[in-house]
Amino acid sequence: MSVTVEQEKNGIVWFTICRPEKRNAIHYEVMDRLQETIEMVEKSETAKVLVITGEGEEAFCSGGDLSVFHQLTTKEEAYSMLAKMGNILYSLLTLSKPTVALINGTAIGGGCELATACDFRYAKKGVRIGFVQANLAITTGWGGATMLFEKMPYDEALHLLLCANMICAEEAEKRGWIHRCLSSSDLKEECRQLLMPYLEKSSSVLSAYKQAATAKWKTKEFYERFFAEIERCATLWEGPEHEQAVQAFLTKKRN
Numbered sequence: 657m658s659v660t661v662e663q664e665k666n667g668i669v670w671f672t673i674c675r676p677e678k679r680n681a682i683h684y685e686v687m688d689r690l691q692e693t694i695e696m697v698e699k700s701e702t703a704k705v706l707v708i709t710g711e712g713e714e715a716f717c718s719g720g721d722l723s724v725f726h727q728l729t730t731k732e733e734a735y736s737m738l739a740k741m742g743n744i745l746y747s748l749l750t751l752s753k754p755t756v757a758l759i760n761g762t763a764i765g766g767g768c769e770l771a772t773a774c775d776f777r778y779a780k781k782g783v784r785i786g787f788v789q790a791n792l793a794i795t796t797g798w799g800g801a802t803m804l805f806e807k808m809p810y811d812e813a814l815h816l817l818l819c820a821n822m823i824c825a826e827e828a829e830k831r832g833w834i835h836r837c838l839s840s841s842d843l844k845e846e847c848r849q850l851l852m853p854y855l856e857k858s859s860s861v862l863s864a865y866k867q868a869a870t871a872k873w874k875t876k877e878f879y880e881r882f883f884a885e886i887e888r889c890a891t892l893w894e895g896p897e898h899e900q901a902v903q904a905f906l907t908k909k910r911n
């Protein structure tokens with residue numbers, strides 16, 4: 657089982673990626689389950705907030721599963737995978753219920769894109785975060801840069817993408833990407849308490865505000881911009897530098 661989905665009586669739906677041995681990397685099954693969950697939350701009269709997190713203490717999400725996706729060698733093959741997840745993150749971005757990334761451990765690559773699609777990012781103090789795609793000779797490929805430029809000041813977003821380094825949650829909070837650093841030993845409970853004021857409101861009020869917030873992203877212009885980023889990434893994907901960077905990671909000796 658790669659994910660779990662649990663709904664609490666208070667209206668929180670927890671979507672947990674359960675691949676700690678792969679640092680919660682995303683493969684096709686995780687994508688399919690996420691898409692189903694987003695559709696379920698959208699339609700549900702009782703689901704109020706969707707929280708996405710990862711199992712274990714090591715990682716929130718390490719992005720795309722490189723052991724699976726390294727088999728995609730052409731631009732067309734890469735585009736098909738990137739656009740599949742791009743469409744899922746677009747539906748998460750425009751979901752008519754509030755969404756939270758509960759960043760329990762390292763968030764890297766596409767893991768940061770997944771978190772960027774959410775409305776709020778709460779992170780455990782000290783966890784490491786990095787839009788490292790540029791070090792793999794690609795760009796964000798799931799619409800992450802387009803979302804980042806919408807949600808953060810231009811210079812802060814560009815800095816995160818061009819540096820492509822790992823920063824701690826506290827620095828990400830100062831830069832405006834993380835909304836709250838959490839320090840309790842029970843992250844889920846701390847998250848629950850932060851969401852309490854939202855959960856007290858009716859679903860229709862939550863949904864009305866989210867529709868007001870996301871209307872600007874439901875345009876043809878925005879959608880085309882989002883998918884132009886994905887196409888540029890697919891072009892870079894088939895280059896030799898990307899292949900070398902992925903092979904270097906996959907063949908790295910680990911203890």
Ligand SMILES: CC[C@@H](C(=O)O)C(=O)SCCNC(=O)CCNC(=O)[C@H](O)C(C)(C)COP(=O)(O)OP(=O)(O)OC[C@H]1O[C@@H](n2cnc3c(N)ncnc32)[C@H](O)[C@@H]1OP(=O)(O)O
Pocket residue numbers: 677678679681714715718719720721722723724725762764765766767769788789792795796797798905906910
């Ligand atoms: C494809 C979309 C694209 C995008 O649009 O953004 C991407 O997401 S590109 C992928 C970007 N992600 C990465 O480059 C992350 C690579 N992983 C790491 O840098 C590190 O694993 C880590 C996440 C910082 C954790 O380090 P550490 O705690 O030291 O663990 P290990 O490195 O030893 O890994 C343990 C285990 O997990 C496997 N793993 C980790 N990340 C991935 C991944 N993204 N895909 C596949 N497998 C991953 C790693 O190979 C180890 O497995 P074993 O060797 O079998 O134990």
